[in-house]
Amino acid sequence: MNELWRSRITMEPGKRGGRPCIRGMRITVYDVLSYLAGAMTVPEILADFPYLTAEDIQACFAFAAERERSMLVAVA
Numbered sequence: 001m002n003e004l005w006r007s008r009i010t011m012e013p014g015k016r017g018g019r020p021c022i023r024g025m026r027i028t029v030y031d032v033l034s035y036l037a038g039a040m041t042v043p044e045i046l047a048d049f050p051y052l053t054a055e056d057i058q059a060c061f062a063f064a065a066e067r068e069r070s071m072l073v074a075v076a
Contacts, residue, residue, distance in 0.1 A: 005066070008059035020063060022056045032060045 010024045020029040027049065035045050042057055 004055075005059035005062035008056055009063045022052065022059070025051065027052070029060045029063050032057055033064060 008023055009020045009029060010022075011018055011020050012024070015021060015024070016026055016028055021027060022029070022032070032045065032052075036042075036057075040048075042054065045057065046052055046054065
C-alpha cells in the first residue's frame with residue numbers, strides 16, 4: 001500500500017482546516033490515529049464509523065509512516 005494512500009487521503013483547504021481527511025469526508029487521519037492510540041481496535045472503529053473501510057485505516061497508517069519518513073530532524 002506504499003502509494004495507495006494517495007487515493008484515499010485528501011487535503012482540501014476548506015475542509016477541517018486543510019488537515020488530511022479520508023476520501024474527502026470530514027474524518028481526519030488524526031482522528032483515526034487518536035482512536036487507535038486511545039486503545040480502540042480497528043473493528044471497533046469500523047463498527048462506530050460504518051462508512052470507513054479497513055483500507056481507509058491502512059491508508060492512515062501508510063500516510064503517517066510516509067510523513068514520519070519525510071520529516072527533517074535537526075540534530076544538535
